[in-house]
Amino acid sequence: MEKLLRELDSLWQKFLSHPIAATFSQHVPTFREWLRDRGVQIILSKAVGAASRGSSVAQNWAEEYAVGLVRRGGDRVLVNLFAAWLVHNNITTQYHLIKRKYVAGGESIATWLRVLRNSGNS
DSSP states (O other): OHHHHHHHHHHHHHHHTSHHHHHTGGGHHHHHHHIIIIIHHHHHHHHHHHHHTTOHHHHHOHHHHHHHHHHHHTHHHHHHHHHHHHHHTTSSOHHHHHHTTSSSOHHHHHHHHHHHHHHTOO
């Protein structure tokens, strides 16, 4: 999990410069705590899902798979995960985030929302 945390930390400053982080800045510290406590497990659960669909990389190297997922997505992973976290915690709606162009579309939020709901984490 340390590699994954380091990767997320390397993207944190870029995430903070995103309009969604500025608009919902009062929630960013809580999100950061959640990300360190439970969010890493949420990201790793995506690797478990990929493993169950037959990805040998995810099966054998779950953390490396998750780090690669974050690297490929860059700060958008944090933006979309934050957006889903906001919706999951009833702070805003998916519609509001898409309409105000904080996120490109609902599919990325919906993916993270499914992961959040399936994990039972708030």
